[in-house]
Every structure is written in C-alpha cells, then in structure tokens.
Amino acid sequence: MCTSPPRKTTTNNVTPAAAEPLPGWVDNMNGPTGVLIGAGKGVIRSMICNGELRSEVIPVDIAINGLILLPYHNSRLKQKPQQIPVYNLTVDDAKKRSWKWIMDVGRDLGLKYPFDVGLWYPDGNMTTSKFYHTICTILFMWLPAYIIDFLLAIFGQRRFMVRVQTKISVGLEVLQFFTTRNWDFKSTHFEQIYKEISEEDRKIFKINTNDVDDYEYMKISILGGRQYVMKEPLTSLPKARIQLRFMYVLDRISKGLILGGFIYWASMRLGLIDLVRHGIEAVKH
Structure with missing residues (x-):
C-alpha cells in the first residue's frame, strides 16, 4: 500500500460565507463576526487593536472549498513532493484590508443596517493603549452590565448581561492576539492550485478571492450575522x-x-x- 506524504494546512480567522450556502451565512459569533455583532448591539465599546495592521481572514466557503480541493489536487500529482508542503488558506496579499478599514466600514454599515434592540448606540472605538482600554471597559462595558443585572434582579427578571459580557471579554482576548500582531501568511501554494485546476472545477469550487467585492462582502457579513446568528x-x-x-x-x-x-x-x-x-x-x- 503506497502512501503520499501528509500535507500541512493552516487557516486564518474564518468569516461569513461569500456565496455558499448563502451570502453572509454564519452560525456562530467567533472571531470578527462576534465583534461586528457586539459593536452593532452597542455592547462592545472598546477593543485593543492596531488599525494599521492587515487582517488575516478568509470566508468560510472559500476555506472549505480549499480544504476539499487540496487532497483532490494532490492525489492527481504525477510526482509527489519530497518535502511536506504547507498550504496557508488566506486571501491574496493585495486583498488584505487593514483592521481600521474593517472597523470603519463595519461601523458605517452597522448604522445603515442596524440590529434590533441594541444595548446602546453603537459608538465604540479601538485603541492600542491597554490603560485606556481598561478604563473604557470598566466604565462602558462592565459597569452598565452590573447595573442592568441589578435592575433585572429588582424586577424579578432573569439576569444575563454580566454573563454576556464575560463571553465577550473572553472572545476579545482571543481575537486581540491577532489584531495586535503583524502576520504574514504567504498563500503561494494555495494560489497555485487555482491555476492548475480545470475551468469546470473553478466554477464548482470557488477559491479565488479576487472576485469578492470587499465592501459588498462586509455588507452581507453584517446582514448574515443579523439573520443567521441573531435571528433578526x-x-x-x-x-x-x-x-x-x-x-x-x-x-x-x-x-x-x-x-x-x-x-x-x-x-x-x-x-x-x-x-x-x-x-x-x-x-x-
């Protein structure tokens, strides 16, 4: 029985679908999706982020199509590579937007397509200062959460804001690891696959991010989070x-x-x- 060398694959922050199964489809609040929803609801008021750094994200359907194509493509190779190839599933360097662009466009679209029943007016900010972030977090995130839960307890209602704020804080800490560091993932091997597959496979398994309009994608991402996660x-x-x-x-x-x-x-x-x-x-x- 012959076996080929294993292939190592790495992916970046996975974001809502660009096209399949539906534009904007997403089923969780992990990563940038949670930030867009939290900020749109007025829950997230501050985030540690270096706006000048470029984002490393990829739509979920393009990532899945890439994962399907990798074994298919490698199984058809006549000559197996001597070393284990590494495939970074990410967008082309020219398509990588800065975090500032993402936050600014996300804020603009969040006002055009607002979420239902937000906690407060969506007017948060990003900063690289941990001290300033801590002050904003205490005053505008944790303090309102405790006040709201206190009022809910007085009126005999179920408390939830502190629990929600705890989940948001954990999610932000994970995401801030990526938004405060410079990442440089080269996707040369991933891009080469697109060049080598047939035209028919290109239509079935779309992995070319150059066809995705960034502004329109941000729009469908917010609407997708609104519909598929928040059920609005x-x-x-x-x-x-x-x-x-x-x-x-x-x-x-x-x-x-x-x-x-x-x-x-x-x-x-x-x-x-x-x-x-x-x-x-x-x-x-």
Whole structure:
C-alpha cells in the first residue's frame, strides 16, 4: 500500500460565507463576526487593536472549498513532493484590508443596517493603549452590565448581561492576539492550485478571492450575522432604524448631562461658580 506524504494546512480567522450556502451565512459569533455583532448591539465599546495592521481572514466557503480541493489536487500529482508542503488558506496579499478599514466600514454599515434592540448606540472605538482600554471597559462595558443585572434582579427578571459580557471579554482576548500582531501568511501554494485546476472545477469550487467585492462582502457579513446568528429578519430593519435614532438622541443627551455635570463639579471645586456669582453681583451694584 503506497502512501503520499501528509500535507500541512493552516487557516486564518474564518468569516461569513461569500456565496455558499448563502451570502453572509454564519452560525456562530467567533472571531470578527462576534465583534461586528457586539459593536452593532452597542455592547462592545472598546477593543485593543492596531488599525494599521492587515487582517488575516478568509470566508468560510472559500476555506472549505480549499480544504476539499487540496487532497483532490494532490492525489492527481504525477510526482509527489519530497518535502511536506504547507498550504496557508488566506486571501491574496493585495486583498488584505487593514483592521481600521474593517472597523470603519463595519461601523458605517452597522448604522445603515442596524440590529434590533441594541444595548446602546453603537459608538465604540479601538485603541492600542491597554490603560485606556481598561478604563473604557470598566466604565462602558462592565459597569452598565452590573447595573442592568441589578435592575433585572429588582424586577424579578432573569439576569444575563454580566454573563454576556464575560463571553465577550473572553472572545476579545482571543481575537486581540491577532489584531495586535503583524502576520504574514504567504498563500503561494494555495494560489497555485487555482491555476492548475480545470475551468469546470473553478466554477464548482470557488477559491479565488479576487472576485469578492470587499465592501459588498462586509455588507452581507453584517446582514448574515443579523439573520443567521441573531435571528433578526430583514423586515425588522425599519423598526431597528427608528430604535437607532432614539438611541442616538439618548446617547447624546446622556453624554451632555455627564459632561455638564463634570464641568459644574470642576467649576465648584475651582471656585469658578463663586467667582462668576460675585462678578454678577458687582455688576448689579
């Protein structure tokens, strides 16, 4: 019995499907999908990420097609390689977008196609400062989670926000390992397979990412997460947009009150209020 050398295959962050079985199809919140949903719901307010680094992601259907084609292609080789080949399943270097581009486009599309019943207006940010991230996490993620769970307990409802926040924190820690480091996966062998397979196989097993429009793919990824993970039909978009406008007004009013309260407190501590009051009284007299 003859055996050929094993092939080593590595994949990057797997994202929603580009085409099969449906555009945007996804069945979990792992990786970038969870960030898009969490940010769209207003749950994720901060993330450690170097926006200048390029993302290493690949649509799930292209990754699966590649995994199917690898053994098929290698079984047809007339001459087996002397060394174990390594296949990195990733997109072409020219197609790799920066994390900043992904976050900015994701935020823009998240406002055009909002999720239902978000926790707050989606207005998070990314940073490379762990100190700033920790402050934002405590004030805008953990503190609201405990307050909401406290109110739910008072009204006899089931608490869930702290549990959700814990899962999000674990997911962010895993993803931040990739978003704060520079990765350089060469997919030369993977690209070579596309050149060597027949035209018919190219139509059946699509692995060429050059045909994927990045902006359109981000759009279907958000809509896919909305439909297939959160179970929110597209018919609810008009209602979601009304809720988003309400959350926007509430967000701005809340920030205005907090900022105004801080300025008033600082003015009192510095004696500016008394100074202004005495000045007004002096003018009157």
